[in-house]
Amino acid sequence: MKNKLPLLILIITLFSCNKNEKAKVAEPVVNKEITVKDSSKSEQTEKPADSITCVDVVLEILTTAPSYIEGTKGLYEAVVKNGGTSIGITVEGSPNPKIDKSWSYSETYxxxxxxxxxxxxxxxxxxxxxxxxxxxxxxxTANDSLIAIDFNKDLLLKFDKICK
Structure with a gap:
């Protein structure tokens, strides 16, 4: 019975949560991923304007950046040729869930x-x-540093509109 007590407590705790808390846990947004087959297109379906999120705008900022486009030219084809299935982008979750909301992205994407x-x-x-x-x-990676890259600055207006 000693070994079953912690399990029983865990089960009771899980089922005693109110519905609002369950809703928050049911839809984590951490580590969103999109699959890319071409540097200018992604597998994400077009969303209505009212359902676009900050992360969607950040992904658009990245995938339309000239250095990203140049760096991924022919990459999908090379991956498939080597036995892969796709390339993708993952948006990582917050490394600091005590400060950020536990199911959210960090302040920098x-x-x-x-x-x-x-x-x-x-x-x-x-x-x-x-x-x-x-x-x-x-x-x-070699210098353990961040290098600023060009991107479409007009997308900052879209980011401000959606994310502020």
Whole structure:
């Protein structure tokens, strides 16, 4: 009975939560991922204007950046040729859930570009969009630094409209 008591307490705790708390836990937004087959198109379906989120705008900022487009030209085809299925972008969750909401993104949007294979998903590039600096950065692994990259600054207006 000793071993079953913690399990019983856990089950009771889970079922005793009110419905509002369950709704918050039921839809985590951490680690949103999109699949990209072409540097200029993604598998995300077009959303109505009233359902576009901040993350959607940040993904648009990244995927329309000239260095991202240039860097991913032919990447999908190369991944498939090597036995992979796709490339994708993951928006990472908050590394500090005590300060940020536990199911939210951090203050800077941390993004990673990865290749997808049946047995692995190697990350090939990392990006950060910092709304306070209004800049998009690519992470330079060799120097452990962020390098500002050009992007469509007109999308900042869209970001401000949706995210403020």
């Amino acid at each position: 941390d993004l990673s570009l990865h290749e997808t294979y049946p047995d692995r998903m190697p990350t090939i590039a990392r990006y950060v969009f910092d709304p306070s600096k209004r800049e998009l950065f690519e992470y330079n």
